Amino acid sequence: MDELITLDYGSGGKKTAELIEKLIVPKMDSEALSQLGDAAVIGDLVFSTDSFVVSPRFFPGGNIGKLAVCGTVNDISVAGGRPEYLSLSYIIEEGLPVEELETITASVADTAKECGVKIVTGDTKVVERGRGDGIYINTAGIGKLVIPGLGSQRMQEGDVVIVSGSVGDHGTAVMLAREPGLLGSEIESDCAPLNGLTAALAPFGRSLRVMRDPTRGGLATTLNEFIENSEVLGIELDERSIPVRPSVQSACGILGLDPLYCACEGRLIAVVAPHIAQIVVDTLKNCGCGDAAAIGRVTSDHPGRLVIKTRLGGSRIAAKLTGAQLPRIC
Amino acid sequence: MRACKIMEVCGTHTMSIAKAGLKKLLPPEVELISGPGCPVCVTPASVIDAYLELAMRPDVIITSYGDMLKVPGSVRGDNLAARRARGADVRIVFSPMDAIDIAEAEPLKEIVFLGAGFETTAPGTAASVVAAAGRGVKNFSVLCMLRTIEPAIRALYAEPDFSIDAFLCPGHVATIIGETGFEFIPRELGLPAVISGFDGEDILISVSRILKQLEKGEAKLENEYTRAVARDGNGLAKAMIEKCLEPCGAEWRGLGTIPASGLRLREEYAAFDAEKKFGLVYNEAAGLAGCRCGDVICGRIAPRDCPLFGSVCTAEDPVGPCMVSSEGACAAEYKYGE
Amino acid sequence: MCLAVPLKITEINGLDAVAEYSGVSRRVRLDFIKDPKVGEYVMVHAGFAIERVSEDQAFMDWEAAAELEEALESL
Numbered sequence: 001m002d003e004l005i006t007l008d009y010g011s012g013g014k015k016t017a018e019l020i021e022k023l024i025v026p027k028m029d030s031e032a033l034s035q036l037g038d039a040a041v042i043g044d045l046v047f048s049t050d051s052f053v054v055s056p057r058f059f060p061g062g063n064i065g066k067l068a069v070c071g072t073v074n075d076i077s078v079a080g081g082r083p084e085y086l087s088l089s090y091i092i093e094e095g096l097p098v099e100e101l102e103t104i105t106a107s108v109a110d111t112a113k114e115c116g117v118k119i120v121t122g123d124t125k126v127v128e129r130g131r132g133d134g135i136y137i138n139t140a141g142i143g144k145l146v147i148p149g150l151g152s153q154r155m156q157e158g159d160v161v162i163v164s165g166s167v168g169d170h171g172t173a174v175m176l177a178r179e180p181g182l183l184g185s186e187i188e189s190d191c192a193p194l195n196g197l198t199a200a201l202a203p204f205g206r207s208l209r210v211m212r213d214p215t216r217g218g219l220a221t222t223l224n225e226f227i228e229n230s231e232v233l234g235i236e237l238d239e240r241s242i243p244v245r246p247s248v249q250s251a252c253g254i255l256g257l258d259p260l261y262c263a264c265e266g267r268l269i270a271v272v273a274p275h276i277a278q279i280v281v282d283t284l285k286n287c288g289c290g291d292a293a294a295i296g297r298v299t300s301d302h303p304g305r306l307v308i309k310t311r312l313g314g315s316r317i318a319a320k321l322t323g324a325q326l327p328r329i330c
Numbered sequence: 331m332r333a334c335k336i337m338e339v340c341g342t343h344t345m346s347i348a349k350a351g352l353k354k355l356l357p358p359e360v361e362l363i364s365g366p367g368c369p370v371c372v373t374p375a376s377v378i379d380a381y382l383e384l385a386m387r388p389d390v391i392i393t394s395y396g397d398m399l400k401v402p403g404s405v406r407g408d409n410l411a412a413r414r415a416r417g418a419d420v421r422i423v424f425s426p427m428d429a430i431d432i433a434e435a436e437p438l439k440e441i442v443f444l445g446a447g448f449e450t451t452a453p454g455t456a457a458s459v460v461a462a463a464g465r466g467v468k469n470f471s472v473l474c475m476l477r478t479i480e481p482a483i484r485a486l487y488a489e490p491d492f493s494i495d496a497f498l499c500p501g502h503v504a505t506i507i508g509e510t511g512f513e514f515i516p517r518e519l520g521l522p523a524v525i526s527g528f529d530g531e532d533i534l535i536s537v538s539r540i541l542k543q544l545e546k547g548e549a550k551l552e553n554e555y556t557r558a559v560a561r562d563g564n565g566l567a568k569a570m571i572e573k574c575l576e577p578c579g580a581e582w583r584g585l586g587t588i589p590a591s592g593l594r595l596r597e598e599y600a601a602f603d604a605e606k607k608f609g610l611v612y613n614e615a616a617g618l619a620g621c622r623c624g625d626v627i628c629g630r631i632a633p634r635d636c637p638l639f640g641s642v643c644t645a646e647d648p649v650g651p652c653m654v655s656s657e658g659a660c661a662a663e664y665k666y667g668e
Numbered sequence: 669m670c671l672a673v674p675l676k677i678t679e680i681n682g683l684d685a686v687a688e689y690s691g692v693s694r695r696v697r698l699d700f701i702k703d704p705k706v707g708e709y710v711m712v713h714a715g716f717a718i719e720r721v722s723e724d725q726a727f728m729d730w731e732a733a734a735e736l737e738e739a740l741e742s743l
Binding site: 176184185186187245246247249250251253254256312313 | 671673675688689690691692693694712740
Binding site: 002004005006007008014015179254255256308309310311312313314315316317318319322323326 | 354396400664667
């Protein structure tokens, strides 16, 4: 590890993993923690926490408040839990307009209601100007385990990878919101709760292998996480079947980003047994996910690797990001 | 089909080829080689060291394309991102015009724009200096690290072990310098050259045109990218380059100093020349131990031939620029290759 | 260093302009385009339009490109 923590350690890529696995986990004597999941399954409880530092606080499609609820609700949901209770912690920077705090808090409340979760405990701190970037929010949540046994260890050769909608919307929307040179866009964050979708998939039992929401690092990073330690399985994607909105494609072209590595905050990835793949896609579509699609499969061809079959029929490896994706002009 | 080596000299081509997985589609006899087309990779470590030091001044804001952020100087791990963690004000911009806006917003600071790039980027870099002058922005300067591609191609050709059969020419450099800018390749070097666009499809078509030429023993210039490349290029852009910039000798990592291969700001723009404004001194930098970026950049060895590739030098912990740069040959191979 | 994207000019203000595609708009400079017109497509690199392109060529319909098919077959 480097001497100083750099931004890469927070990007969700390899450096984040290094930080967690080498610095944090070894100090805690916790079986659950060393599973390194986004949520912990303990008995019949699912427990998760997430902190939100997004800048700007308001972006097309949402704000930090909505994100704070969806993030933890989704981590619990994809781990097989039915989210029920959240805690809400604010760290507010001196000088934040009260009106903003009202709007953010109203979003928290509305989103919680939409998800059917209750905010039951919380905390508020205020720090001096210059020490807080407006507001940071942490949420932790508890849910009841309703889909036990989910995990990448369940995956088998031939399983199908399904995504519930277009990828890269959130990451791109936020990047655009930060850029003064980019005046406008129709791109909205896809920030949304997934507990409705995961509940709809619960009946599939063992045929539903694992679910995840591809947040930091995007689709490619999440899929890498499923197979990176496998000596037996890899994943192959068909580039042409991955849904990406034309506006997101265009924005990524301008910014020099790759949509497959841009965060989604309201998309579900599910790996399922092949015989239910079509039904799962249909189920998602019936839930309003018009762009849901099967995008690839689990294979024994290249263990540990995520490979993308390109439009032209070639192939390339999609590796896990090291650190933050950098915009490029080259 | 006889074995042949086709060299591209554009980092964006390197990346497009890798992303489209093109090498898998070509017959094994056809070897696609990356040449010195990544302006980030060819920037000498001594220049990088100088701007990394400059970045530590509390009154300086370094503005740069994202591409440069992780490129190390002569010390492994020492780059703009690392300096930022140590307190340097480093901001990613998408255009030098953004840097001028920052300069206007921060009158007490000195804004330095890292002007890397080839002929595609040169006109805009020059135009930004003219714009800053016009707007009376005094706290803006450019560290001009621009390079031109023809001298590098000629220098490679002159090397005793040169064995390239044809060139894939960078489409957007050609947008500026025109078909005429690449005519020297068939005319003087006797090699086929095809100006290519950047979609995988463009490159595939361009390669097949090259192969046809090689089959017939021809050496012509062809333009596959007619939709954006005119015979004489972009007159206004060329005029801007002429107005603000002049050729100078420049050091290229792996190729040494090549006369007239760089572009620097003309004397009348000295006030916007960061090198002069800050009295930058470039210290002869020792190469990073074992690093063979120079050979990779020239296409003398493939990324996998470098003993450090994948073991000591990885995308997570890179040694040299070829692995760090978003369009470096080693980065492309590491990320996309099998 | 050649990443450029085609965008459609929607507003011109001297050398400054706004160009967009697919709902994403960006400020661009027109220093290198002679007589630019609103509605034209330009290739934009690092915030500067480096050339105008015709609308149908801005986005290649590769499905219809005969030369591509030929190239794929020959390789």
